[in-house]
Amino acid sequence: MDTFLQHLFSSQEEELYILDCLSYLMIFMALVTFLALLVENVPYGRYSDRKFGFPVSARVAWFIQELPALVVPLALVLWTSASKTVHLPNQLLLTMYFCHYIQRSLIYPFLIRGGKPTPFASFALAFVFCIYNGYLQVRYLSHYAEFPSDWVTHPCFISGTCLWLFGWIINIHSDHILRNLRAPGETGYKIPRGGMFLYISGANFLGEILEWAGFALAGHSIHSVAFAFFTCIILSSRAVAHHKWYLTKFEDYPKSRKALIPFVF
Template structure:
């Protein structure tokens, strides 16, 4: 890996400059996505459409598209001169990132029951994004990020880590509820109930948004912040679309339930 990185970048200063540019570009992508999603839904799941390419098996799609966010960071940590991986703040932040993608790439896809195929374009874009973001997050943390000696006991890191954990657990629990909505042999959609679904339609999305907001707070970098913003833009739109769909689909859908933020939105 060091040979590849030295071929790509003439110096560490150049690589850090590129990493910073990647963070700024992701913020631009978030703004562009925010506008474009007013006109188009993210085309996967119940909104999948053949105009976005041939269908890819949903389990295969989730496994392959998420895998770069696990494998590439592991290569960067173990097969490069990762000068910051001996530092506790960096270790903990990398562990947060990897913990999410171990579950997302190696566990979540194989627990999916049914599920619509993913259009190829959505699959391909997600795959590219995971390469882009996996490199940006973990290369910065493993080789460039510097934190004060007492960073792990600072209010910012403690609060961010707590938010990450709450969001991660909320996401896992919400996915569990969604997987178990239908009994074996049943088809069709049902109203999710229990957990944070009692308050919002997009409980799983709220969990992941909270998770990466906590990661950004604990990491305190342009790179983690850009990822958090991009995630919030995409998943907030998804939550609103789901909420509207549920209201139109079910006459008895709880009217007090919000789309994403309990009691507010």
């Protein structure tokens, strides 16, 4: 794979410049997406619409679209020089990344119960994004990221790691609650209860936002910040849309529950 990358880039300086450009492009895409989401919900799940392409099974879509976020980074770590992986901060940040995507691509899809099909356009965009972001995050961490020797004891790294772990736990627990809303054979939507759902409608979304915010704080780079910003834009929009939908769908929906931030928003 080193040979392939050497054909793509004339030097390491050029590749690092491209990685920086991809980060700024991701921030720009997040802003454009924010404007688009003001008029149209992300077309998946309860908001699926055939105008965005033929439907793909939810389980198949999740597995295939998330897999590049694991396969591409694994190839970058295992089949390139990956010179920075000998350093502890890089190892720990890569561990955060892989923990999320091993669960998301190899475990989560097979736990899905039913689930509405995903329009092909949404599936394809998610697939491309996972390739894009997988390369961006892991190539930088495995080959270019340099941290001070005492970075793992720095307040930014410690607080970022704790925030990532807190978000990861919230995300997994919230998904567990959502999966178990219906008994076998049941259909239709129910009000999620328990965990962070006591306070907000988008508990699973908040968990993932916190994960990547912590990752960005610990990683301290434009590359991780761009990913955290993009995630926040997409998932906060979903949380708000879900909250409005729940309020419309259920007359007994808890009025004290917020969309994304407990007691605030």
